[in-house]
Amino acid sequence: NAGVTQTPKFQVLKTGQSMTLQCAQDMNHEYMSWYRQDPGMGLRLIHYSVGAGITDQGEVPNGYNVSRSTTEDFPLRLLSAAPSQTSVYFCASSRNQGFGDSYEQYFGPGTRLTVT
Amino acid sequence: KQEVTQIPAALSVPEGENLVLNCSFTDSAIYNLQWFRQDPGKGLTSLLLIQSSQREQTSGRLNASLDKSSGRSTLYIAASQPGDSATYLCAVISRGSTLGRLYFGRGTQLTVWP
Numbered sequence: 736n737a738g739v740t741q742t743p744k745f746q747v748l749k750t751g752q753s754m755t756l757q758c759a760q761d762m763n764h765e766y767m768s769w770y771r772q773d774p775g776m777g778l779r780l781i782h783y784s785v786g787a788g789i790t791d792q793g794e795v796p797n798g799y800n801v802s803r804s805t806t807e808d809f810p811l812r813l814l815s816a817a818p819s820q821t822s823v824y825f826c827a828s829s830r831n832q833g834f835g836d837s838y839e840q841y842f843g844p845g846t847r848l849t850v851t
Numbered sequence: 852k853q854e855v856t857q858i859p860a861a862l863s864v865p866e867g868e869n870l871v872l873n874c875s876f877t878d879s880a881i882y883n884l885q886w887f888r889q890d891p892g893k894g895l896t897s898l899l900l901i902q903s904s905q906r907e908q909t910s911g912r913l914n915a916s917l918d919k920s921s922g923r924s925t926l927y928i929a930a931s932q933p934g935d936s937a938t939y940l941c942a943v944i945s946r947g948s949t950l951g952r953l954y955f956g957r958g959t960q961l962t963v964w965p
């Protein structure tokens with residue numbers, strides 16, 4: 736198993752550009768999520784999905800879109816990049832997080848994004 | 852809102868010492884608590900998951916305990932090695948919050964020197 740994979744590892748964008756961060760997992764996990772990690776802020780949830788076709792917002796969703804057309808893939812789209820979106824982005828997955836369920840979450844290696 | 856605090860923020864010890872890293876959380880209504888390791892410039896590696904009904908979990912030289920009523924968890928590292936140098940993060944999933952959302956502490960940066 737490759738686990739959770741993310742591409743690209745590094746990216747530099749200019750303000751206003753758009754791009755898609757890719758995330759894939761091969762563990763047949765229903766639950767997938769995106770976090771951003773910033774110095775002094777810790778990790779914050781952007782969007783999450785409990786299965787193909789189902790997505791919802793997390794703590795900091797503005798400026799980001801997601802879709803989930805397959806169980807394996809959960810791409811994160813930056814619509815119009817801003818310097819405030821400079822961060823490290825992590826994708827995570829687990830078995831389904833139903834209320835009362837409690838499953839281990841697995842993280843990808845991250846994408847380091849700089850917006851100039 | 853759930854808040855997770857980790858003490859100390861940084862720790863530097865000689866090889867061979869036994870260590871205790873502390874994590875506290877403000878809302879005891881949690882589903883689970885998970886400890887992660889993060890190496891510089893890398894992703895998060897899951898170390899241990901403790902369900903809310905459990906008191907501790909062990910993996911090799913690592914032992915994590917959970918006292919839900921007092922809102923505390925400790926990660927015990929036995930016989931530390933230079934390869935243990937990393938940032939250790941604890942995170943909880945709170946009942947009643949966004950589905951599956953992990954609330955993270957800021958981490959303890961551990962350096963083990965030979």
